[in-house]
Amino acid sequence: MNVNSHRVSEEETYQRIDKVLTKLLPEVSRSQIQSWIKSGHVLVNQAPVKNNYKCEPDAVISWEIPEPEEMEIKAEDIPIEIVYEDKDVLVVNKPRGMVVHPSIGHSSETLVNALLHHCNDLSGINGVIRPGIVHRIDRDTSGLLMVAKNDQAHQALAEQLQAKTVKRSYVALVHGAIPHEYGTIEAPIARDPKDRQSMTVVTGGRDAITHFEVIERINQLFTYVKCVLETGRTHQIRVHMKYIGFPLVGDPKYGQRKSLSMNGQALHAQELGFEHPTTKEWLQFTVEPPEEFNEALKKIREMH
Template sequence: MHDQFFIVTEQEANERVDKVLPTILTDISRAQIQSWIKSGHVLVNGEQVKVNYRCELHAKITWEEPEPEILEVLPEQIPLDIVYEDDAVLVVNKAKGMVVHPSAGHHTGTLVNALMYHCKDLSGINGVIRPGIVHRIDRDTSGLLMVAKHDQAHQSLANQLKDKTVKRSYLALVHGAVPHEYGTIDAPIGRDPKDRQRMGVVTGGRDAVTHFEVIERINQAFTLVKCVLETGRTHQIRVHMRYIGFPLVGDPKYGQRKTIATEGQALHAQELGFHHPVTNEWLVFQVEPPEVFTETLKKVKEMH
């Protein structure tokens, strides 16, 4: 993430630079942005500015993310639901509410902390903060995730994701009665220009393809769908289902105002298939959704 830049539009003109940047870099807190400005990691038209600098129209703001200050990620004894493990890969059923890797605001209690306690060898391709992590699922999404134990395994799994040969299917509970039994949503995803904290279907976004199949329609008000990812963009299923008018139940970011409390979106990574990075054998894993998902399903079936 070196030397990214942003040109100030009328919307941001005259706003303080430390207020504008957190709307673009949504994972970074305002306090962090302020420390970046003070340490010269943020420049306006190539010049260092003060924290209270007010942005001029068409000014070019560049930033370079300083190396993360998490010097070490410590192993933590956190229970893990391991579905499969050998010398090259590990498949884990991630609990809902667990963050995958350390980041600003989440230095401990993550899946990576737990993995480091569980096994001493994880691939180093993604650096200290994301050892072994080839792909992610959102904090409040439960289900299957593959982890690489060494760099060769990591490379193989990453290539399979890029070549779209990994099978990833999810269970999602959405608002509304989806009319078609099957469908494909092919719509590019990028940052939502109106709200930088969200992703959206945007012109010029990155290619994103989701296939879906209706499993069950419930009281004409909800549908249980199976979603198969062809690509893996941030919040892809959540954004795509909202885009076609059927937002996920319980989704705080993309859902309806009036939804059902489910501790975040009702989304579960149920099936994962990939070629073993060493033996090339095709492996497929399935896990049932957690109790909070089945309880939500029961709740909507009882509503009239």
């Protein structure tokens, strides 16, 4: 295990150690850091401390990142809608409410568990927990996802995502009447320093670009909108639409307190287009939003 160290700066003096480490390790949650401190993986001047320890001037914090515990991922007979499949790739219409891959707290009933039952050949680039997964969509977002069935296909699809040549368009219901027919939101996204479970627009975050087009304005209260991703940051559409003042309907994290109750955000990955990794043929798929999304749209249209 690699041991890392950091000398406490003047600015960090007398701050809690878990807070200091959260700033140093933006990709790690505060609760994860607290568990490392508790289990002795974090030392100050070579001695263990508690989570509420306040950093003394010039103290040296050292930490080692423990090896992740191997999760056993089981194949599960869960029905999934396969939109396209050949020996290299698979395109699936993920239902809302389904997590893409196993993680702490979600070790079963994920898309990966279902895929492992459906086929044995998935790429191993992302390891045991995420076989075949090239990109993700949130648990409560429904729609199209591409899956790689071998490492060569995975590499080719990942390169297309990096080169921004994959076409990914979503439909969403947002609060408010967007005044422009078209627009581009270019605002960097990173983890929210005040809430580690959320993302936010922040200076110095990762580049994030979303294009949008109004499909329909409804009763001057809502807009049915199409969003096209140029980049694929975590929660990108949800964060960007909130940032310009039009949060998604039903979004429990970034939405309004009063919204339609619909078990998560009204967001659906409707179109997916990419170059086939072997044949180089352009493949494009479209799936209509699920019933719950259409029900919300109908309810909104009936409001006066």
